[in-house]
Every structure is written in structure tokens, then in C-alpha cells.
Amino acid sequence: xxxxxxxxxxxxxxxxxxxxxxxxxxxxxxxxxxxxxxxxxxxxxxxxxxxxxxxxxxxxxxxxxxxxxxxxxxxxxxxxxxxxxxxxxxxxxxxxxxxxxxxxxxxxxxxxxxxxxxxxxxxxxxxxxxxxxxxxxxxxxxxxxxxxxxxxxxxxxxxxxxxxxxxxxxxxxxxxxxxxxxxxxxxxxxxxxxxxxxxxxxxxxxxxxxxxxxxxxxxxxxxxxxxxxxxxxxxxxxxxxxxxxxxxx
Amino acid sequence: xxxxxxxxxxxxxxxxxxxxxxxxxxxxxxxxxxxxxxxxxxxxxxxxxxxxxxxxxxxxxxxxxxxxxxxxxxxxxxxxxxxxxxxxxxxxxxxxxxxxxxxxxxxxxxxxxxxxxxxxxxxxxxxxxxxxxxxxxxxxxxxxxxxxxxxxxxxxxxxxxxxxxxxxxxxxxxxxxxxxxxxxxxxxxxxxxxxxxxxxxxxxxxxxxxxxxxxxxxxxxxxxxxxxxxxxxxxxxxxxxxxxxxxxxxxxxxxxxxxxxxxxxxxxxxxxxxxxxxxxxxxxxxxxxxxxxxxxxxxxxxxxxxxxxxxxxxxxx
Numbered sequence: 093x094x095x096x097x098x099x100x101x102x103x104x105x106x107x108x109x110x111x112x113x114x115x116x117x118x119x120x121x122x123x124x125x126x127x128x129x130x131x132x133x134x135x136x137x138x139x140x141x142x143x144x145x146x147x148x149x150x151x152x153x154x155x156x157x158x159x160x161x162x163x164x165x166x167x168x169x170x171x172x173x174x175x176x177x178x179x180x181x182x183x184x185x186x187x188x189x190x191x192x193x194x195x196x197x198x199x200x201x202x203x204x205x206x207x208x209x210x211x212x213x214x215x216x217x218x219x220x221x222x223x224x225x226x227x228x229x230x231x232x233x234x235x236x237x238x239x240x241x242x243x244x245x246x247x248x249x250x251x252x253x254x255x256x257x258x259x260x261x262x263x264x265x266x267x268x269x270x271x272x273x274x275x276x277x278x279x280x281x282x283x284x285x286x287x288x289x290x291x292x293x294x295x296x297x298x299x300x301x302x303x304x305x306x307x308x309x310x311x312x313x314x315x316x317x318x319x320x321x322x323x324x325x326x327x328x329x330x331x332x333x334x335x336x337x338x339x340x341x
Numbered sequence: 342x343x344x345x346x347x348x349x350x351x352x353x354x355x356x357x358x359x360x361x362x363x364x365x366x367x368x369x370x371x372x373x374x375x376x377x378x379x380x381x382x383x384x385x386x387x388x389x390x391x392x393x394x395x396x397x398x399x400x401x402x403x404x405x406x407x408x409x410x411x412x413x414x415x416x417x418x419x420x421x422x423x424x425x426x427x428x429x430x431x432x433x434x435x436x437x438x439x440x441x442x443x444x445x446x447x448x449x450x451x452x453x454x455x456x457x458x459x460x461x462x463x464x465x466x467x468x469x470x471x472x473x474x475x476x477x478x479x480x481x482x483x484x485x486x487x488x489x490x491x492x493x494x495x496x497x498x499x500x501x502x503x504x505x506x507x508x509x510x511x512x513x514x515x516x517x518x519x520x521x522x523x524x525x526x527x528x529x530x531x532x533x534x535x536x537x538x539x540x541x542x543x544x545x546x547x548x549x550x551x552x553x554x555x556x557x558x559x560x561x562x563x564x565x566x567x568x569x570x571x572x573x574x575x576x577x578x579x580x581x582x583x584x585x586x587x588x589x590x591x592x593x594x595x596x597x598x599x600x601x602x603x604x605x606x607x608x609x610x611x612x613x614x615x616x617x618x619x620x621x622x623x624x625x626x627x628x629x630x631x632x633x634x635x636x637x638x639x640x641x642x643x644x645x646x647x648x649x650x651x652x653x654x655x656x657x658x
Contacts, residue, residue, distance in 0.1 A: 109472040118473055187445060187448070187451070190445060215470065217453060221411070221439075221441035225446050250434070252434045254580045255578075258519055259518045261515075269586070270569070270586060309476075310463065310477065313474050315467070321616070330635050334594065341653070
């Protein structure tokens, strides 16, 4: 079995994001970037499945500017076998990302495609489901547990009401939740070894996918600030404030 | 122009957020139709027809819709999509799973999780865990939109009498199968719609200690929330998680106990009307969004809090 894992480079989850003064976006210069957190879970799960003997090859793919390939190198360092970097500058909407991934799936013919359930930059939560639609494959979204069977996967999904289990036939798309596993760290020797693993670069324009934005970003602004609150001295003052000032209890 | 809303329901009744989605959808255009895909779901279609904002109900009843599998839903939705300029649903796990599948089949770039309708093609949506708001304009002919339910008031449930039109099911998808659902039953208000939410974080230390929170929740008729750290640590189940990748809540009162206030948690609660933080670390970021901060050991503060509540003559429900 072959697993394709898609990873995205985003502003690191610990960075306090700042809006640009001219309203055109958020500040990305000199800001720490890393792999989108649930994409790390997707890579980890693929590696675990390979370690269990159920998968033979893991291909990691990213789509984005030159530096995006750092995320593929990281995936290679924790156990992916080879990488693909589809080079494209600027914002690529999930629909275009899924069309690019569809082209790569047609070529690579993986049995499974894994990725994070949501990117923490645009918070869209779309790409996996869109790719599943374009391929007419089943989709197992928000996965917190995956059980690989002979020709199917049993997937536990985190939904608003609790947990749901579905069974999807392979080939399938899985989007991963943060609770699926604990991503490992790459060891220094493995980081060195990853530099020698093959990483193929493809220009998005060569794939014949139109990556032009369909959604115009008119402006980006700071959300309204909350008024500064107060510290209360003790519990009884707190309860009095809630009762008599805020009038919420 | 007309709008098709995909209803979320449990085959017996509409899920509460469908009413919030209705009011958002009717801000896009008044010609709002609602599509019910379910199994033995006549009661759902009837409730939908009673919402005054709804002009028409399309009801497709078939066993393949029993468990709301997106792959089955999408073929029926595509069959009915021609007449509509907008297809919308709630941005909860139901809609997040479903809408992108429809959008891709319609070759539309979806606008996710809108918090305001500016015009029929322009919307406001949070990005970067709510640290920025983006105004976006969709240039696709047909628009696919998910709505953050807590940003819109629920539409009234009665007073209308829209026509109910039966329609034929779409193709069944053979490669996905529902196995089971483990729903956590509770008499408490739902986390997403509760007037008061009390949440615990890593500071709770174990699941046993959550009973301190439960006791206060009982007293206040509140829903119980949790930070991701508390869910990851196994103190409480995932359906309680509030935050960027969990639920977004906007209660009148949000009480954060032993929660430091990571960006990802703030994303799920900082629009609450009144925020209380109880934390022994006075520097915790949660205090920056709190209207009332109490720097205290939660194991002393929570029992005192319950005691003080017990002293009150009356508590709003």
C-alpha cells in the first residue's frame, strides 16, 4: 500500500499573529513558520502504518513557495520515503490545492491520502473533502483513530455530539485530528538522512491547473478588542459582580 | 437569486444550529429554501416548514440518509442545486464535513465559517484562530458557504407554513458505511447554545476533579467545556472541547477555570459576553480577555464559589 501525505507550511501555532497596517493581510516577514499541526499527525499516522507493515511507501507532498519544501523535508526526516514539491507563489485556495492533488494522485496512484483536518492559517477545513469529491473517493474526516483492514479503513471521527465510526473502502481520503496520535520528533541523524531522500519539484503551471483566486480578499483587519477587565480580590466579590454588575447569574 | 440551506437534524427534529443558519441564510436572500435529507424524517420537514423565513421545504426521505453520510448527501444536493445562487449550511462538524464535497463538485471556491453577511457575495470571516477578520468577496457564479452559527441569532421556530415538496433521492455511494455513533447523553444545556459555560483546563489535574466544575454547572444550569489540554489528557471527552479546532461558544457567561488561555482556546470563547478567569498564575494570557479575573487556587476557589452561589436568593436560569 502507498500513502500520500499532504503537508502545508503555515505561521507557527505559537506565534501571535499581527494584522498588517495596510489591511492587505497578516505579517509574515521574520515570523516563524512550521508545518500545520494536524498535518504532522497525518505524517505520523502514515509512518505508524508503514512500521506496522501495512504500507510500503509514503510520499509527502506540499504545495507552495520555494520554502514550503521545508515541511516535506521534515516529513522525510520522520519517515516519509520521498517528497514532492509543487511550486506556486501566492495564495492557493483549497479548491485549487485539491485539483493539484488530484493530478498528483492520478500520477502516483496512492491507496490512501492523508492530511490535517484544517490549516490553522486560513481555517478553511476544505481540502480533503474537496479532493475526495474530485476523485469520487470516500472521505473520513476529523479522524481520531484509524484501524487499517485488508481493503478498508475503520475510522473514528470526532463530531460535535461525540464520536462516530465509519468504514471506508480503499482508496480513501483521511483528514486527521490532533488527537489521532503524538507526532514524533526527528532525530538529528534522520534529519541528515532526509536531505538525501528524493524530492521532486514540479511547477503548478505544468500540471494544467488554474490556481487563480476565485475569492477576493478585500481587507484584513484586527478583530474588535475586548474592554480591559478587572481583577477581583476574592470569590465573594466575584459572585457579587456577576450578580449585580454583569447581571448574568 | 435564491438560497438553499442544507438542514442538520437527527431524523426527529432539526438540530438547534439549523435555526441560526436560517437567519444567516435569509440575510443573503429572502427566497430561502431548505433541503431535508433524512430517513423517516417527516417531523423534521414539518418543523422546517413552520420557520417563517423559509419559503419552501424540499424533503427527500430514504434509508441512505439515515446517518447523514456526506457522500450520499452530495449527489442529492447536486441534483437540486441548479435553481440556486447560494448553497449554505452550518459550520459545525456536520457542515464542515459536507459543504466542501459539494463545492468541489460545483467547481466553487467555498467561503467557510462566515460571521457576517455584508452583501450577497461579500462576507466577513475569522482567520488565524480569530486573530484577524477577513472581508472576502466570492466571484464564483454559485456560492457555497458555511455559517458560524453562534454569530447569528436563531430564527423563530413557528408561525410559517411553507410548502413541502417531496423529491427523489440521489445515487447511493457504495464505498462509505456508517458503523456507530457514541453520543454522550446529558441533561445539561448543549455546549454550543448554553447561556452559561464553565470550562476546565490542564489545571484541573485529573478527571475526578472535574466534579468541582460539575457541581457549579448544576447550580448555574451551565454547559461544561474544556481546553484541548484537558481533553488530550483524558480528563473529559472530546465533545466538550472549546477552541480553534473544537467548538466555538458565545455564552452570556464563560467561566474559564485552570485554563492558561492559549490562542487556540481563546479562538473558541473570546466573543462571550462576560468572561471570568480563575487561575493561580496571574500572568496567564486568559486574564487579558477576562472581564473578571480571580487569581486563586482553583481547588480553594471552586468550593467557595459554590458556597457563595448557594447563599444567593435566586439564580437566573
